[in-house]
Amino acid sequence: MEKLTLIKVGGKIVEEPDTLQQLLRDFSSIDGYKVLVHGGGRSATKIASQLGIESQMVNGRRITDAEMLKVVTMVYGGLVNKNIVAGLQALQVNALGLTGADMNIMRSYKRPVKDVDYGFVGDVKEVNADVLASLIKQGIVPVLAPLTHDKQGHMLNTNADTIAGEAAKALAKYFDVTLMFCFEKKGVLLNEQDDESVIPEIDRVSFQKYVDEGIIQGGMIPKLENAFQAIDAGVKQVIITQASEIHKNTGTRVH
């Protein structure tokens, strides 16, 4: 199978003109088939606040009421997505901005209310991978915003890490997928105080060992559990790296 690199970058990188330009240059230099998934939470929070809408977060996730859904639809689907697409087109990358509603590529259902009512937040139900794969094979580079739809007329807010993971898993039927998560650090660190102490490779056995020894802890545990889940679903490798390193062979390789 042919190789595909699917890169997820967080909001911070894509929301500041300088870091965005560098990211787009690095992304454009990656060979072969590729997909970019972006966040945009900081801009959403900022614009919501300017509109007098308060951002409420629970467990790091945004509560999305009707007014906040309008904001994220504007900011993720419009402002952030189209600036990335225009920037990539200038670099001769044939980008196409997509939400899950476009060509029904990612359908979700509104998250059921349990302890928390997250509002208009979608959990992914189905990825239309053959449509995505066909675009990619035509030389198009999808730029995915963190928005899905319920196929009943409503947009839904969906976490960008989830979009990246679900797209990678679905595309694994068609490509040899490398899923790359960009992170503030250069990778998973042996020593949190030493930014250069990147663990080059982690498999399930070493993961368990690092967790037992307390080297891997906190938010990195669910991140790596998600990575192993993607591997189980057919993704070739997951790389945890820094946005500025996406075009280099660095970071932590999870396999």
Place this chain on the structure above:
Amino acid sequence: MEKLTLIKVGGKIVEEPDTLQQLLRDFSSIDGYKVLVHGGGRSATKIASQLGIESQMVNGRRITDAEMLKVVTMVYGGLVNKNIVAGLQALQVNALGLTGADMNIMRSYKRPVKDVDYGFVGDVKEVNADVLASLIKQGIVPVLAPLTHDKQGHMLNTNADTIAGEAAKALAKYFDVTLMFCFEKKGVLLNEQDDESVIPEIDRVSFQKYVDEGIIQGGMIPKLENAFQAIDAGVKQVIITQASEIHKNTGTRVH
């Protein structure tokens, strides 16, 4: 050649949930290949005002400074476009929201400053009609936002009537194109006081006669001149009608 219907609807219709739903139902009932082009000026003005940005219009066109460009990119490319796409998907129409930057389908150059500095407004330079036609023939229904790009990394604000006209002209190489402009009235009226006095057909000869007689005047003259320009460029017919009539064989047919 196969038929294609390209419909341009203004902001008012697509910005109110009830009229939007009716429009989408009517649009979905149109047979054959189709494209929807939308505006969104009212929402842009409203959101700009909530953000403390004043809307300045000259000759009915929006002055688009850097802050206003962000607003229209959000509102046209995100909010309005994605709500239409999600609404059409719910009606089993395989909609794909696009700006001119996506797959480089519509490139423009920033309007040169003469008497007025319109700011980040783009005049269309090139339509990538083969890409659009290929999507359409795959059963995809493009939903075009009134935004283009300069292929140098910048989004530009472009009038929705212009987007519709340029797309129709470019697609005329591939399809037998009907270009439909939705309007507040049921068509071009013989008597402005009588909403039912629709002129069913206008050609160049009768147009000149109506203008000479003062029956057609004001803003309808440039609208019809644009329609004849589209006909000259190969568009089969231009229909001026009301949004609620798009699925009926009514309105004024310009040919």
